[in-house]
Amino acid sequence: MFAKEIYIARRKALVEKMSSVAPEGKRGIALFVGNVEAAAQYKDNPYKFRQDSSWLYYFGLDEPRMAAIIDLDNGEETLYADDVEIGDIIWMGPQPSVASKAAEVGISKSASYGSLNVTVTKALATGRDIHFLPPSRYYNTMKLASLVGIPEENVGKVAPIQEDGGRHASEELVKAVISMRLVKEECEIEQLDDAGALGQEMHTVARNSIKLGIIEQEIVGKMEACVLAKGWGVSFPTILTQHGETLHNHLHDKVVEPGKLMVIDAGAENNMHYASDFTRTYPTSGKFTQKQRDIYQIVCDCNELAFKLTKPRVSYRDIHLAVAKLMLEDLRSLDIVRGNLDNMVAEGIAGLFQPHGLGHNMGLDVHDMEDLGENLVGYDPGQKRSTQLGLGSLRMARKLVPGNVITDEPGIYFIPALIEKWKSEGTGKDYVNYGKLESYYDFGGIRLEDDVLVTADGARRTGPNRLPIQPDDIEEAMA
């Protein structure tokens, strides 16, 4: 945990932000329900506990079955959790009291978990607004529905509760939380660098473990070992595939074969629950073919361009588009596309090759705050989300400010099902050289990703040891 002053200051800032939504006496309460254990095989055999990220941000306590209420009118804060009983002490050892846990994060009042119901019922009875965030998990959905007395399907709906009387997730609270979590504090940046170091160690182990004839899962096991030895675990399910064109491939059951490109997209979550997220693409045989190298160099140059353009006051949407333009220019030089660059960018031709966005916010979640709403997190007020393939998947489009931490992850994939779809529909027929593309149907895909902090006057990559990325450096590292 951070020092308690950090949590006190964050909650104070949150109450201040929420003070603008209504006059004093009308602001209501903010209700936070932390995570409980999540069953893997059965109830008492849970997955490794992961606390809710917004809970961690404001309350720090990394334990299951806790809740909290902040009274937005008078600032009173209460932690709801149960003290352990003698039976539990036998099994779990002596435990600090709930009151002392509350004190660790600067909260002076505590009460039993069960009494949360009493407090919420009282607030409802006196007509107070109840602000809560849309939850990620089914338990939290059930719990909030039951506490607030609303249908489960309303719990995840985000709308302004000052306008419609509430009884759903609070857009006001969501926006206040996003505005804070988007801009990382110094103590968070340290953690992101730490998670970066772990992620870079994972990737180094992975690169050194690539060997023809082994099963992919062996590499994954070694990577995850690094993280488990020092951190919480992976920050997302590891992608390690010789079919990079399949963007979300979580199977690792294939034999490593010669001449393939292996995409490894993986990151670590450290013990403070901050994430890293890196991607590298390796030639399984240790050397790129010329055809592989040509495409690889384009992606590498796109990654570098994005980094060079990253600085305050530039929108990440514009950087995505600048990268798309460079990608199309280089693909044009390979005669894969033809025609006017600006027209191709405008018509979204890059989406055929990179059907995802250039990057996303990172922090306590690898797609930071995704469940609070992708558009609220990643788009400035008034900034419209595109419907084009690729640009439409851009999770972070905002004008950058110092303290943003984002990924820079261009990719080029040759996805036969997608190419065939565009071709049969006539999409991009004025630009795409479909004949030439046929020779790329067995190419696979390439993605290269770093994590980037926006600084006062530019940007720096997080994690102490940037992974080799230039094709010559990759071949040297694999030799």
Next chain:
Amino acid sequence: MFAKEIYIARRKALVEKMSSVAPEGKRGIALFVGNVEAAAQYKDNPYKFRQDSSWLYYFGLDEPRMAAIIDLDNGEETLYADDVEIGDIIWMGPQPSVASKAAEVGISKSASYGSLNVTVTKALATGRDIHFLPPSRYYNTMKLASLVGIPEENVGKVAPIQEDGGRHASEELVKAVISMRLVKEECEIEQLDDAGALGQEMHTVARNSIKLGIIEQEIVGKMEACVLAKGWGVSFPTILTQHGETLHNHLHDKVVEPGKLMVIDAGAENNMHYASDFTRTYPTSGKFTQKQRDIYQIVCDCNELAFKLTKPRVSYRDIHLAVAKLMLEDLRSLDIVRGNLDNMVAEGIAGLFQPHGLGHNMGLDVHDMEDLGENLVGYDPGQKRSTQLGLGSLRMARKLVPGNVITDEPGIYFIPALIEKWKSEGTGKDYVNYGKLESYYDFGGIRLEDDVLVTADGARRTGPNRLPIQPDDIEEAMA
């Protein structure tokens, strides 16, 4: 997956068992809801997928968001799941159809996941009984409550639905499933041996990694790496602690210190989702002190005695009690307890030292079928569960039959909070030498555990390479 004939035969046997609960035409339907992805950090960042164990047993398909209905009157079987759309193919690659997945496990009918609702509504409207198992996860609870139109709190309640009209989990179905899963088939025993091999590899890595001065988490990382490289993951959260007296200690943040006893209780789940579960206790310095060795040898002898007594027609409750008697006899020779052995066993004095049961069933779950109800799983009809500390925690008390797979895990712990509680209440005052016990307050605990298959005429341990257990062998292995 196993061959489809295995799943066909199991479902046929289940329908036959359920045919005795009501006359034909009155049997109703059996409804199975498989697991969906479970959010870790946020909805689309799930934990590694783990299918429901009973689903795996009858339907084999290891994928999220599937359900099935077996018509208990006419034997008709339907798989409910969704075919992937073009958008999904781009991200996930080409996928086999639901119909072909159904055929892989011998089911001829399939329908969309959404249409499950239609089928259940129709069954309800025509007054048919709906048999379902109590679920482990919140999603399945919500889904079943919504499908059957009952309060969520009823979904987990197990009672005979033929007697009260139902609208809760079906004791009839639970009993039928337990009767099958308790007795392992040949193909399952192979998997348990395979999971045993992985678990033994984990433990060997752990033993070889114990080093003074390192953080416990480093050892845990290495252990889990073995499993992740070849299997699904750990079969339960690893216990690795220098405070073995804290039975459920999942923190691994301590430095390995000299002179301690390190309890390592860990197991592997293989890719077919069968579990292993072993415990060994190591002297952190590589050599036992005499005091440690004296207690260690008692636990080791208890483990051996339990194994020798394990055979068909003997109840595991009686074996638990025989072990308790030996434990007390040996503790008496150390002057830790005094008095008549049979009286001490009858009064549950062993529970002060071993407040848990001798073992539990194992299979697809490490505590096999725990969520179907511990007493229904582990106790024969009419066999009462004790309320004594220790014996009352015994999860497997049944008369053994060939094909049972159980753990043999005696332990001795010196738990200051528990000892103080007994002492202040006067419990065991005629037998326990509380004065002597004071010198054990910093001792910690010892547990030794193997997995055991009940054979036609006795028992054998599962896993190919039994871990060293005799104190001399432990010291030699650590040298």
